[in-house]
Amino acid sequence: MSTSDGVVIFCPFLFTNLTSVGYPIPQFRRTDQYAAFKKDGDSQMNRKVHGIADLMGKRKKGEGESDDDKVVVRRRLELHQTQGLENYFTTVDVYPTTEAKEKLAQELDLKAETISKWFINRRVKLRNEEGKKSKGNDSDEEAAPKEKPSGRSRGAPAKVSSKASKVTGPRAVMARTKNIVAARGKSDPTTPASPQEQISEESYKDSPALPSADEADEPQVIKKKRKVEEISAPPPPPPEPKKEPVPLPLWKELYIEAEAIRAAAGPSAEHLARQQLMLDHILNTRKKQELPPVFAMITGPTIQPYRMEELSLVLGRNTPAHREADIHVSNSANINHLHAKIVFEDNCYNIINVSRRGFQLKTNKGWKEITGHMVKVPLPNPAVMNFQGSFIFVQCFYIRDADSLEEGSHVPPVIKMEPIVQIHDVSMSYEEPEPVYVPPPKPQTPAKATKASKRQAAIPVAVAASDERETPKQWSYASMISASIRHHGGEATYKQINEYIGEHFKDVVKDRRTWKNSVGGVLSSSGFFESIRLPSDDPTSxxxxxxxxxxxxxxxxxxxxxxxxxxxxxxxxxEKRPPNMVSGPVQPESYDSSSSGSSDGSSSSGESDSEESRSGPDSGDEGPPILAMS
DNA sequence: GACTATATCACCAACGGACA
DNA sequence: TGTCCGTTGGTGATATAGTC
Incomplete structure (x- = not known):
């Protein structure tokens, strides 16, 4: 992303290479994620369907339809469409004007009518959410039995308690929101939006769904909306005791200083000179601290991108009792508290296995099991590792001085980063590991679970990064099967699939008595998998x-x-990253407060730019923005 | 054990009628 | 005309029962 002064902030996001390095099928923890994922690739999802309403002749004729063409175009909105709408709803306006809807429709390739309906439904959803909140909080007003729409003609307005509606009910929330929008003068086309609103409206597609609360230039409408939410929200919990200030990590100090210089400089020659000074300072500081002119970007589906500045870093599983890991790989019990260590030695990054279970490392000869205790392996670049089902990607970069850039380059004289070309044949770099000892799983006596509770358990719970609750389900059957088939080279028998799942996802399936049946069900009916059968004349068939x-x-x-x-x-x-698997803390507010997503992870963070999605483990060692040339 | 078929559930876009 | 409210129905994930 180019900033106004020409500095280019660069995030070497690693997912771009995932195909080449064997990125497994995306993991779906929520139905809507899965549906959104399936959406694009599944033409069937967009097919025209004939509903019962059509058969009964109930439905109205649609736009441009003839009498013989009574079909409902029933499709799910694409991910980017939902995201755009959601961002507009959250950051700009819950009541978009007609012009805004048309603009949205044009940009998101939807009909204005669809946009309108979406906003109606979305407001209903908001009200329901607010209603639940206030119900939990406001027992006096909501304690009355829920009125059923019995006896009321279809479509007639629900009888809402006037008291509730005036105070905290969903209607009240919506009304207040509406009033706010009206008060803003938005409905009056002659009233220009404030600069902040303009920015917000222009950037709604890229802006995060929930900007951080302490963002200085927070759009007015969000402030107002938040105020509305605060009115109906439960009282804030008592403030936590103040913690001792933690010294800022090196990168943060540098960044703050660099930002200060940059902010003071302005777009001038003087600015460029100052910028160069700043970059020199960064390099000198690194030299003083004996840090290598190298860093590694570490990321994966279960962890947030992390910029490794240290000489060593621990991968593992943090719990309330154990917080030794710099990067929390996952909540799986298969991950040790200290599972592996990445160290910068011998002028390159290496990974040392500390655990009994080890991990798999993708090499140019396929996957290699790294299981020997304290086995050190030079990391290929880029490196892909499988920690008991949690994939982690590492890419190393070094910082090169601007002097060595090509002549005539139009880019400003800043640090350039390039990946270190460092391909190792890992199979030659370490001894064959000892056989892995995996203790037999303890016999489980699953508690009698009701259908509803089981269903609830299957829904990923939005938990904070520090929450150690183990969600019963973190993988869909489709993704587990896919991982299994890929593990077996693209083809696997039912038995192999089940064995693999039973071994590698035992935490996921241990409480499911009939998980094998479900595997079979998904295999046969999902459409994602096909069975190869021998010809019938084959004697072995x-x-x-x-x-x-x-x-x-x-x-x-x-x-x-x-x-x-x-x-x-x-x-x-x-966005696909499941909330319960996010290991990093909230976004570092110091360098880009707009990038912080919802703290509970229950909604899309809407991170728009690569540099915004960076954060680190619970320790607070978030990765900094990286300066580079475009 | 290896499937297959069906039921159930949650989600959500779209609908119909009433209302402001 | 736009919105609200309740409803409808399509969809995928998962559970369950049944068959071979």
Whole structure:
């Protein structure tokens, strides 16, 4: 992203190379994620469907339809469309004007009518959410039994308690929101929007869904909306005792200083000179601190991108009792508190296995099990590792002085980063590991769960990064099956699939008595997998026991998704990142407060630019923005 | 054990009628 | 005309029962 003064902030987002390094099928933890993912690749999803309403002749004729063409175009909005609408709803206006709707329709390739309906439904959803909040909080007003619409003609307005509606009910929230919008003068086309609103309206597509609360230039409408939410929200919890100030990490100090210089400089020759000074300062500081002119970007579907500035870093699993890991890989019990260590030694990054279970490392000869205790392996660049189902990507960069740039380059004299070309044949770099000892799983006596509770358990719970609750389900069956088939080279029998899942996802399936049935169900009915059967004249042919592989449809979906990730950069991937798996803290507010997403992770963070999605582990060592040439 | 078929659930775009 | 409210129905994920 280019800033106004020409400095280019660069994030070497690693997902762009995921296809080439064997990125597994995306993991879906929520139905809507899965649906959104499937959407693009599945033409069937967009097909015209004939509903019962059509059969009964209930439905009105649509736009441009003839009498013989009574079909409902029923489709799910694409991810970017929903995101754009959601961002507009959250950051700009819950009541868009007709012009705004038309503009949205044009930009999101939707009909204005669809936009309108979406906003109606979205407001209903907001009210329901607010209603739940106030119900939990305001027992006096909401304690009355829920009125059923019985006896009321269809479509007649619900009887809302006037008291509730005036105070905290959903209607009240909406009304207040509406009043705010009206008060803003937005409905009056002659009233120009404030500069902040203009910015917001222009950038709604890229802006995060929930900007951080302490953002200085927060759009007025958001402030007002938040005020509305605060009115109906439960009283804030008592303030936590103040913690001792933690010294800023090096990168943060440098960045703050650099930002100060940059802010003071302005777009001038003097500014460029100051900028150079700043960059010199960064390099000198690194030299003083004996830090290598190298850093590694670490990221993955289960962790937020992290810029490694230290000489060593621990990968593992943090719990309330153990917080030794710099990067929390996942909540899986298969991840040790200290699972592996990345160290900068011998002028390159290496990874040392500390755990018994080890991990898999992608090499130019395929996946290698790294299981020997304290086995040190030079990291390929880029490196892909599989930590018991959690994939982690590492790419190393070095910082090169601007003097060595090509002549005539139009880019400003700043630091340039280039990936270190460092391909290792890992198979030659370490001894064959000892056989892995995996203790047998403890016999489980699952508690009797009701259907509803099981259903609830299947829904990923939005938990804070520090929340150690283990969500019962973190993988969909489709993604587990896909991982299994890919592990077996693209084809696997039912037995192999089940064995793989039972071994690698035992935490996911241990409480599911019938998980094998579900695997079978997904295999046969999802359409993502196909069974290869021997010809019937083959003597070894059997009626049963085919070999399963990912179907063209499934492959296409993976391809589509990967392309989308390439195009959308981290924002799209960050959105797919399940809330319960996010390991990093909230975004570092010091360098880009606008990038902070919702703290509970329950909604899309909407990170728009690659440099905004960076953060680190719970320790607070978030990665800094990286200065580079475009 | 290896499937297949069906039921159930949550989600959500779209609908119809009433209302402001 | 736009919005609200309740409803409808399509969709995928998962569970369950049944078959071979």
């Amino acid at each position: 059997k009626k049963r026991g085919g070999i399963w592989r990912i179907s063209n449809r499934g492959d296409k979906l993976v391809e589509t998704e990967t392309t989308k990730q390439e195009e959308k950069a981290p924002a799209a991937v960050a």
